Amino acid sequence: MILALEYHRSPGRFVAARGLTSTRVGSRLSGMVAGNVAPLRLVNRQAPELPGEGWTRVTPILTGICGSDLSLLTGHSSPYLSPMTSMPFVPGHEIVGRTMDELPGIPKGSRVVIDPVLSCAVRGMEPCRWCASGQQSRCDHITAGRISAGIQTGTCGDTGGGWSRQLVAHASQLHVVPEDLPDERAVLAEPLACAIHSVRRVPIGPNSTAVVVGAGTVGLLTLLALRELTQVGAIYVIAKHGHQKDKAKALGATAVIEPRKAVRALRRVTTARMHTPEMGADFLLGGVDTVFECTGGASGLDTSLRLARAGGTVVMSGMPSGGVDLTPLWFRELELVGAYCSGSDGADFADALRLAGSAPLDGYVGTTYPLARWREALNHAADSGRLGTVKVAFDLAR
Amino acid sequence: MSRPGFVLDVDERTPPLIMHQGEGFRLERLPLGSKVIYPPDSLPGIRDVDAAIRHALLHPHGTEPLPELLTPGMRLTIVFDDLSLPLPPMQTPDVRQRIIEQVLEMAAAKGVDDVELIAANALHRRMTPAELRRTVGDRVFHAFFPEHLKNHDAEDRDNLLHMGKTRHGEDVEINRRAAESDLIVYVNITLTAMSGGAKSVSVGLASYRSLKHHHNVHTLRHSNSFNDPPNSAMHHSYERMKGLIDEHVKVFTIETTLNNDTFPSSMGFLNKREWEWNVRDQASYLAVKRANELMPKKTRRRIWQSTAAPYGVTGVHAGLQSEVHPLTLNNVHRQQLTEVNGQSDIAIWGLPYICPYNVNSVMNPILVMSLGLGYFFNLYKNKPIVRQGGVAIFYHPVPNEFHPVHHPSYIDFFEEILTESTDPVLLETKYEEQFATDPWYIQLYRNSYAYHGVHPFYMWYWGAHAMQHLGDVIFVGGNRKTTQRMGFRAASTLGDALEMAKDTVGSSPSIAYHHAPPLALADVR
Numbered sequence: 001m002i003l004a005l006e007y008h009r010s011p012g013r014f015v016a017a018r019g020l021t022s023t024r025v026g027s028r029l030s031g032m033v034a035g036n037v038a039p040l041r042l043v044n045r046q047a048p049e050l051p052g053e054g055w056t057r058v059t060p061i062l063t064g065i066c067g068s069d070l071s072l073l074t075g076h077s078s079p080y081l082s083p084m085t086s087m088p089f090v091p092g093h094e095i096v097g098r099t100m101d102e103l104p105g106i107p108k109g110s111r112v113v114i115d116p117v118l119s120c121a122v123r124g125m126e127p128c129r130w131c132a133s134g135q136q137s138r139c140d141h142i143t144a145g146r147i148s149a150g151i152q153t154g155t156c157g158d159t160g161g162g163w164s165r166q167l168v169a170h171a172s173q174l175h176v177v178p179e180d181l182p183d184e185r186a187v188l189a190e191p192l193a194c195a196i197h198s199v200r201r202v203p204i205g206p207n208s209t210a211v212v213v214g215a216g217t218v219g220l221l222t223l224l225a226l227r228e229l230t231q232v233g234a235i236y237v238i239a240k241h242g243h244q245k246d247k248a249k250a251l252g253a254t255a256v257i258e259p260r261k262a263v264r265a266l267r268r269v270t271t272a273r274m275h276t277p278e279m280g281a282d283f284l285l286g287g288v289d290t291v292f293e294c295t296g297g298a299s300g301l302d303t304s305l306r307l308a309r310a311g312g313t314v315v316m317s318g319m320p321s322g323g324v325d326l327t328p329l330w331f332r333e334l335e336l337v338g339a340y341c342s343g344s345d346g347a348d349f350a351d352a353l354r355l356a357g358s359a360p361l362d363g364y365v366g367t368t369y370p371l372a373r374w375r376e377a378l379n380h381a382a383d384s385g386r387l388g389t390v391k392v393a394f395d396l397a398r
Numbered sequence: 399m400s401r402p403g404f405v406l407d408v409d410e411r412t413p414p415l416i417m418h419q420g421e422g423f424r425l426e427r428l429p430l431g432s433k434v435i436y437p438p439d440s441l442p443g444i445r446d447v448d449a450a451i452r453h454a455l456l457h458p459h460g461t462e463p464l465p466e467l468l469t470p471g472m473r474l475t476i477v478f479d480d481l482s483l484p485l486p487p488m489q490t491p492d493v494r495q496r497i498i499e500q501v502l503e504m505a506a507a508k509g510v511d512d513v514e515l516i517a518a519n520a521l522h523r524r525m526t527p528a529e530l531r532r533t534v535g536d537r538v539f540h541a542f543f544p545e546h547l548k549n550h551d552a553e554d555r556d557n558l559l560h561m562g563k564t565r566h567g568e569d570v571e572i573n574r575r576a577a578e579s580d581l582i583v584y585v586n587i588t589l590t591a592m593s594g595g596a597k598s599v600s601v602g603l604a605s606y607r608s609l610k611h612h613h614n615v616h617t618l619r620h621s622n623s624f625n626d627p628p629n630s631a632m633h634h635s636y637e638r639m640k641g642l643i644d645e646h647v648k649v650f651t652i653e654t655t656l657n658n659d660t661f662p663s664s665m666g667f668l669n670k671r672e673w674e675w676n677v678r679d680q681a682s683y684l685a686v687k688r689a690n691e692l693m694p695k696k697t698r699r700r701i702w703q704s705t706a707a708p709y710g711v712t713g714v715h716a717g718l719q720s721e722v723h724p725l726t727l728n729n730v731h732r733q734q735l736t737e738v739n740g741q742s743d744i745a746i747w748g749l750p751y752i753c754p755y756n757v758n759s760v761m762n763p764i765l766v767m768s769l770g771l772g773y774f775f776n777l778y779k780n781k782p783i784v785r786q787g788g789v790a791i792f793y794h795p796v797p798n799e800f801h802p803v804h805h806p807s808y809i810d811f812f813e814e815i816l817t818e819s820t821d822p823v824l825l826e827t828k829y830e831e832q833f834a835t836d837p838w839y840i841q842l843y844r845n846s847y848a849y850h851g852v853h854p855f856y857m858w859y860w861g862a863h864a865m866q867h868l869g870d871v872i873f874v875g876g877n878r879k880t881t882q883r884m885g886f887r888a889a890s891t892l893g894d895a896l897e898m899a900k901d902t903v904g905s906s907p908s909i910a911y912h913h914a915p916p917l918a919l920a921d922v923r
Contacts, residue, residue, distance in 0.1 A: 268810050273838040
């Protein structure tokens with residue numbers, strides 16, 4: 001038996017959480033709702049079984065709480081994803097842990113990070129066209145094969161997840177962590193690999209302009225990836241909180257802008273023209289070349305569409321929630337690009353581990369909680385921006 | 399006979415004194431021994447203004463009577479001061495209307511058909527049709543608007559003429575229609591000593607290319623003060639530009655001056671010295687103050703902005719600008735000049751609800767700064783009222799409010815530029831050009847009703863001399879965030895402000911209260 005946080009089917013709680021956090025006041029109570037209303041419970045359950053050859057048990061050391069986890073717990077994740085999960089499941093996909101079984105090239109006891117995508121190789125299936133081309137995040141077989149449905153570790157009933165004492169992972173998911181990389185940095189490898197993937201999803205021209213909407217974990221790591229891996233010129237970051245501003249500056253942001261000032265400020269630096277519609281937010285004629293939406297919120301996407309120049313690109317890095325007015329997409333002939341997890345046949349993860357070691361990421365994992373204090377952990381994570389934290393994680397050794 | 403301006407020494411018998419504070423006012427008791435600078439009593443206005451105008455046009459200084467300058471087939475351009483003058487706006491009929499009507503009658507009598515009227519708004523916002531109509535009157539408006547009654551457009555490249563450079567290398571570029579006219583008739587209202595004269599055409603009809611030569615930090619820091627033209631580098635530049643303009647086009651100037659009847663009879667107590675208030679004035683004060691405080695903000699602003707002053711016209715002089723303007727300045731001095739003995743450690747000003755750039759608009763923080771550290775601080779001759787390193791205390795709430803249509807570049811200036819620095823030189827060097835050439839600001843200036851993109855910089859430079867001179871600036875009742883953004887401090891009461899000023903001027907400072915409006919120009923000896 002292992003201790004685990006288990007997400008179970010409960011339409012009533014899902015709807016209640018969604019309803020409670022849909023109002024302005026309720027959204028400020030997201031942490032409380034995630035911990036008390038969401039269908040999440042701390043249980044002792046059977047450890048997941050090894051599905052077959054090439055798998056190992058993994059003992060998590062640290063597991064991060066991702067924005068998409070909070071989105072699920074507050075009822076804001078899209079029902080679109082429901083057929084691609086199998087309940088009950090243990091959330092948690094930003095994992096650094098130790099292997100408990102021998103694997104070819106990965107001795108027992110290795111410290112690893114996990115690429116959570118449950119693709120063809122994991123499922124023991126012939127590679128689909130995407131897995132064959134090294135783009136596992138697009139796998140068409142995520143509901144098939146030897147394990148039950150689940151887009152990634154943390155949504156599959158058979159693999160377990162990071163918010164527990166033990167899970168199982170396939171060798172193809174594992175990346176060995178360099179010895180000198182601390183756990184607090186290694187746990188950022190998964191979100192950093194996603195950020196790298198999102199930057200690689202679109203061509204970024206030399207000296208082009210980019211905006212990163214949001215300066216939480218995804219936003220800051222996207223900024224890092226942009227600065228380190230592209231020849232982009234100016235990068236403007238829209239950040240809500242003071243500590244995010246300092247961190248964005250340290251990662252190479254050209255300027256950090258408060259959300260309410262974003263349109264005006266970007267109008268000026270891009271010498272665009274700003275217009276105010278009869279309803280809705282201001283928008284630019286002119287604007288920036290590429291916008292990375294890193295909040296997962298409808299308002300973040302709405303802002304992104306209003307900031308991009310005609311023919312520009314909006315990359316959706318955050319898991320989307322809520323609808324937006326797509327008129328700018330049509331009128332300005334924008335490219336709207338999705339970016340899910342990592343890709344490049346593992347290269348994104350390799351680069352992520354390298355950057356996690358060299359970038360100024362000290363203090364990003366600000367606070368860790370034992371599983372038993374899960375409600376506090378979720379409360380903190382939901383309010384992390386205001387509390388000056390980038391990433392809240394569970395410490396599974398405690 | 400009006401009484402001259404004087405300086406009151408505050409003693410035990412001195413009543414609390416009126417202190418303007420944005421869209422409101424209060425009575426404030428000043429520390430014993432404070433000096434209070436009052437302007438002369440309001441001068442009597444000319445009884446028959448139309449006759450005075452006619453006389454001025456027919457008996458000009460230094461040139462032929464206007465009718466003799468008018469010939470059939472000529473190009474005549476009548477240029478008039480825009481809505482930034484006078485403050486508050488005058489009750490109708492505006493004196494500009496009276497002058498323009500007589501000029502047009504004379505032009506018609508002489509068979510002049512090619513007549514254009516241009517508001518000399520430089521980089522100010524365009525006047526709306528209603529504002530133009532209020533200024534020139536119904537008859538002129540209906541006859542000329544919109545084809546032949548226009549705002550000057552400083553960004554209409556096709557309608558600007560670069561006349562050359564002064565001996566100091568200053569570009570002179572003004573409105574082409576005016577520059578290529580056979581005669582410019584300039585209709586002016588000189589409210590303060592800085593206005594009128596060489597400034598009228600060289601500034602009112604100019605472009606950024608021309609204005610930047612005198613609207614800059616260096617010039618303003620060497621204009622001590624800009625209400626004392628002989629000691630104003632800014633006016634020296636105007637004079638050089640005027641010299642070049644005079645080589646190209648003949649200018650017939652009509653300058654007018656106004657008395658100090660600044661507030662209508664319902665607020666007549668604001669025009670009077672406090673110890674002379676009768677029972678009715680005291681009752682009016684209480685009633686107006688209470689009503690003002692109870693009114694919703696929007697209503698209060700609308701009422702203040704619709705206030706029109708019952709000014710009397712104290713002088714109408716026409717002819718050659720160089721001969722007319724000294725007479726005009728003499729009239730301004732007769733109405734506003736008050737001799738003051740020595741500088742003080744602390745000067746106090748109550749800032750009213752209006753400045754040249756928020757007529758029918760919002761007085762944003764930058765405009766508050768320019769009104770206080772620019773216009774009011776510079777209401778002196780010889781020496782500033784406050785000594786070098788002294789403290790200025792202003793009364794104003796400094797709300798964080800902007801008019802989104804009139805002041806778009808001000809918002810960006812306040813939100814983005816001032817967060818980086820308040821140093822006028824740094825801002826000028828790093829950002830002025832960017833704001834001045836921003837195509838969006840230019841579009842809004844030309845097609846909407848926005849001040850030019852560079853205008854907030856000019857307002858900031860307007861206070862550059864004061865910022866360099868003063869040791870501290872404190873706003874009583876000021877919004878802490880907005881004052882802090884501008885590099886100043888806020889205090890809740892005068893007592894707190896004086897306590898804060900101790901760090902700079904010690905515990906027994908000399909204090910001068912510059913009682914305005916109505917305006918007083920301090921001649922500090």
